[in-house]
Amino acid sequence: MADVQTLNMVAAGVDPASDRLSGPRGARPRRTLSRRNIFIYGTLILVAVYYLIPLYVMIVTSLKGMPEIRLGNIFAPPVEITFEPWVKAWATACTGLNCDGLSRGFWNSVQITVPSVIFSIGVASINGYALANWRFKGADTFFTILIVGAFIPYQVMIYPIVILLREIGLYGTLWGLVIVHSIFGMPILTLLFRNYFSSVPEELFKAARVDGAGFWRIYFVIMLPMALPIFVVAIIIQITGIWNDFLFGVIYTKPDTYPMTVQLNNIVNSVQGVKEYNVNMAATILTGLVPLIVYFVSGKLFVRGIAAGAVKG
Amino acid sequence: MSTSETIARRPSQLFRNLSAKIASLPMILTALVVFLGSTAWTIVYSFTNSKLLPRLKFVGLDQYERLWAQSRWLTSIENLLVYGVLSLVFSFIIGFILAALLDQKIRFEGVFRTIFLYPFALSFVVTGLTWQWILNPDFGVQRIVRAIGWTSFTFNPLYDQRIVIYGILIAGLWQGTGLIMCLMLAGLRGIDEDIWKAARVDGIPTWKTYVFIVIPMMRPVFITTLVIVASGIVRLYDLVVAQTSGGPGGASEVPAKYVYDYMFLAQNLGQGFAASTMMLLSVAIIVVPWAYLEFGGKKRG
């Protein structure tokens, strides 16, 4: 893969609204420790602290024992660090008789996310390619329906989709959920790919046509390799979106295939005696870990992805 | 969302485009069957008295009459309005200010941006549970402030009906403001450097430049962001479920939860369909004018 800088530059062609994050344009600040600088940095640091507090509290709480939580203050660092809550959250927390913690949900989420990401991006990229380079009659109408459809509240479509999935015999299965994710990821991804492929120089496409290359050949040989950066953006959007999904997981899967978010909610709400806040917080961090890692690793591409992917909500 | 219409139209012979048509089948099916089809299905069945299972026994507007007579539905709508308006106002103001501050050629811009945006990577369930913990009256903020010595301090949003929606708002803003900042920053970077130069030459103060020149120029960014964020707000569900489950006493109920509860819990599909149709209507009010401006009104490219 090309280095990140090139990726960024290429990806910059993606969306005019989101690609201009590389050069500040505001008034030039003075070098000195002026009042203005104090104000700017002071505000930013204050806000940053506010944003970081929840993460800090989560981590700190998850490392304390219950007695310490009951006595102490949620901001205080742990006196005695214990990893027991983490172990419990991951491996032994119970829902009913199932005491295998979040680990099951984690693997379920992996099993849901991987095929969903591949399938949805595969379908959407071909859609986008067809829309951009092989326009046919009525294509624009379908595309408009698709984009407007992105704004329809999911609640409107939940039940008919239950029926659709039942009719094709996929309700409650992994593939049923993969299809649901592909459907609801389609508007934004198709838009993304369509815009990207539209910006590919026409000459390239024409030359390939002259050489006698057909639809699929051009897609796999010319378009696909060129579109790598946009694929990365799409993958980021989909991984975070699908991993974080709760509603579809709750409706279209069954308990032994519950994704991590649903299982998290179950474990936290499955109280035996008193709430174990430390375990809950460890479980919460564990669930947020995958998208957080994706976020910190992908950096700017993530920013680009969400600017484009915000439509998906 | 711009698109160049530079690609040559292929002649519309059936054979030449067959591959493209086949390749577009998933999209066509999704658009027609799922988006159009299921929406129409739901609307039709909202006029029936379907209970646990859908059935075509039409009862006119009964479900809608009942819906608007429910105090829970009215609370849900009110909550959504309060949450929606406040979260739009605050996230836009905070998001814009943060974006403007980051746009001042500061050091560590990347670090700050990373911090402001990371909550957006987290799910609403995670966000809700985290803030449930911080706002817990027995352990969280309230107890800390009381321990410092201000013993009468009361900040108990998740257990106080009057302010519970603000407790959810705090969590929602924490999660979502980074996104707005990001979109705003992209918008600010789209403003021509010359504008700033000209303003400086004319001696216009920075804040005036922002308010009277830059913000009006960013109108398209604002509108797009507004539509995106507003239609997301209508869907508000996970956050409430994780943070309060609609409590205390139903004070933080939202329409999306009403729909789910009636469809699957109360075994009254008709009522759920009617409520979801109302949600659709409210989104349509936001989206249709925008879609018209964006796609219908003017030709681009």
Next chain:
Amino acid sequence: MRFECTAALAAGIALGLSGGAQAADLEVTHWWTSGGEAAAVAEFAKAFDATGNKWIDGAIAGGGSTARPVMVSRITGGSPMAATQFNTGRQAEELVEAGLMRDFTDLAEKEDWKSFIRPVSLLEGCTVDGKVYCVPVNIHSWQWLWLSNKAFEDAGVPVPTNWDEFVAAGPALEKAGKIPLAIGGQSWQTTGAFNVLIPAIAGKDVFLKVYQDHDAEAAAGPEIAKVFKAADDARRMSAKSNVQDWNQATNLVITGQAGGQIMGDWAQGEFQVAGQVAGKDYTCLPGLGVNELISTGGDSFYFPKLDDADKTAAQEVLASTMLNPATQVAFNLKKGSVPVRGDVDVSAANDCMKKGLEILAKGNIIPDTNQLNTEDTNNQLNDLFVEFFKTPSLTPEEAQKRFAAIIASAD
């Protein structure tokens, strides 16, 4: 433990009865996730596993209100589990009508369920058009006030013997820093508490008029107005109750932080898990100590129709196992509920459960609201009462008006 052996033995017999079917894994969904409940369900699992089949536990946390939607949509969505819990009553009514549930009439006749399941209303609740569609597994009654002896000791007042004394003790409890009445934030708990107040304050007849006949006039009448007055007391006493789940509220009573809780007899399981002794650490007042009536609701298991022949055969084994005398005793002692069989030895039951058995034997019973109301009605009641209990500005009069309107529209 004694029960383990007998359960295994009896389950073995059950296997023999069903005749050489292949063993199968059955997924069983339920919402029993609290400490006491999980211990009870483990008894079922153990007994069923002993038949050579395998119990795949499909516990769904968050109470019935979270679990039932999942169960229903899975059954209607064509991906059914092998067996699922519902409350005895009308929750699965439409599923049965739609032909999605398995008919157990043959098994019921073969094993002669009619002869030992009591009260008869339980089996009647499972019967649609003369056919049996479910297996009642326990009798739960709502009409209990659980009191923490320690809390009253701390407050320096005697443990009350009825609702009025309890209300009178409220201020003393509050002064001692206790929450007089613990009620969790889940809406069904508030409705439950109100439904317990009806027979205690207004009597059995009014209860039946309102919920069985859906008589809106009675619901708007002066008797129910008294109940709303009492509910007003209850809401004042529970104002500081900041918990969500019912067992967290029970835990407040167990630890003496709260004076009492109106909750069904499943709360008993929690006291038991906490090692508390009835009469010494806690006190139970059936019918709130006023009107000793108990309802005969509970849980039943339904068995969706399946394609797999082995699983279908195993469903019958599971049904027999659940009704097996030894399993019934083991399960119900842990659950804090009363066995559905009239012919089992429950001498191991504690004081509270014995009180319940006595009342049951006397026939002082009322149907459970789940048997009388549809889910739609119950859900509307939940919305009303959760709002009433948490909204001091909603007057009893106004709430009663809305109550009457819900009853009027109930079917």
